[in-house]
Amino acid sequence: MREEIQRIQQAMEGEGYVTDRSVATAVHLSMTLGKPLLVEGHPGVGKTEIAKVLATVQQGDLIRLQCYEGLDATTALYEWNYPKQLLHIRLQQDGDRSIAAREADIFSERFLLKRPLLAAITHEGRPPVLLIDEVDRADEEFEAFLLEVLSDFQVTIPEVGTVRAAARPSVVLTSNRARDLSDALRRRCLYLWIDYPSLEKELRIVRTRIPGIDERLAREVTAFIHSLRRMKLAKVPGVAESLDWAQALVALHATHLDEELVRETLGCFLKDEEDLRTVSARLDAGELAALSSSVA
């Protein structure tokens, strides 16, 4: 393994992010090739976390753009601060400066509200990490706009001119696959698919993130969640759910799983009524031991 990749993996582990070679390699390549990294995977497998950890490792700032349907260029890029401009005009009204000078004044950077994309481009100091979260939630129009920005990291603001990134930010895009992203966007990015972790890896994650957890409890929790992932559920619990649940159990001073405890805390990892019923039925059938043993 290349030394740099190893270093990235160690640095990420050092930040409490349990990872593997494929993640470290993708991050390394994204940095050396200067291409955005598109991370896909089921909800709750730690996609967003990659960007956060990357920012810490690079000692840069994290700039986050949360996508949603209807997100448009003004919310993502920039907006003039109109109220402030108006106020400024009023205050200057009696001055004898020329109109051109006044205009240049109010369309200067002071009156520019930088939204995440512009903030990432104009960022000074160490290049930041730009996280474009859940890009699958934005619509196709926004995706096209994003392509433009990501291809040359420059933006033209009519009143100011073209703003170019001094240092290209590292870009991480995440997608839950609510819809298929365009081939054009995919082509622009390196690709990383994060699957649910193996039992051992998840156990490591739980131990790392919840240091005080009882060893037996950690093993039973991960095994139980793994059994659930093999069942047909509407909302399959991710790693985030394992962690939530383990955290809750630790708060309840549990050292192992018992039926009552599981029933009381089902809501930590099951977010669908139908799923609750399915799993309760399995508990009724006395399957707790089978579900929470790792040799299933």
Add this chain to the structure above:
Amino acid sequence: MTAPSADLVEHTARFCRRLRAHGLPLGPGDTLDATRALGSVDLVDREDVRLALRATLLKRVEDSPVFDALFDSFWGGPVPVPRNPPVVPPDAEEERESPASASQRKRTLESWQELEELAVPAPSSREALGRQDFESFGDDELRAVTALARRIARRLSARPGRRWKLSRRGEQVSLRRTLREALKTGGELSTLTYRRRKLRRTRLVILADVSGSMDLYARLLLQFLYALQNAFSRVETFVFATRLSRVTDELRTPGYREALGHLSERVQDWSGGTRIGESLSSFVASWPRLVDRRTVVVVLSDGWETGDPEVLGEALAVLHRRAGRLVWLNPLLGSPGYEPLTRGMQAALPHIDVFAPANDLASLEQLARHLSL
């Protein structure tokens, strides 16, 4: 980063070509990226090479098995297990007949046209009409079908979306624009600018099976397609038996009988065998721009597939990913005791959002509910 050797570049390019031949969407830029990526990993480490190529050349996880198999065979490693050859079903022989000859095709269509002219007393109420199966359908129901198509078109017509656009009269004052305007007048708010929600338009793509096994229903379904095509402008209609034909323009002809005439010229495989999978794959390949998130795709078929069900599954998976909704209408679903056990239907079910009957007017009436996104 070390400069890659000419050999490596050549080898990588060959690998990319191989991937492309297996359907991975790669361009020349990707080859370049792959080579650069190889320059920044440890080339003696096979896993490093695999992960580097994977990050640059794999664009979606679905292609992962193909990538892994090709990587192993190309860069040395375990011999890939060949995919199971498609098993020919016992009943395939009789169904895989050659497409109906032209004269036969014409006869089928002519018989529909004749039926068109027979005067059958109109059922008194819509319910009575609705309950009849298409197979026993009377003939002046074209009017009823047209009315239904209009109702569906109304459901499909534009609804307000989430984006805003400026308009002279609107539901809200656009503060941004108004203040922008006010700058011209020295900060005096003289004119208000409004904005309103941009309309969201749904599009409909219909893929109708006109193979032999659908003959019983085809006549009324055709009427339905015809009526829908003429009631609503954002419909694209395709028919298929063994291959796919786009019939949007043919159906848009004024006059149902003229439309049928055009259809018989256009479509070569009426009442032929069924290759749903191949037909849908060719739709996916030839009309990629037609389906996006605002598109409802309706497949109208009984699911009697004589081709490879795996091909059908793959094509539907792609459609399901791209479309806003994927609806499968199966005329057989209306008959009591029907279960979708055919291999075609089994392959299709995991990928469809709505599985509904289409054997009578009442069931088509239900369809309207599934069509607005």
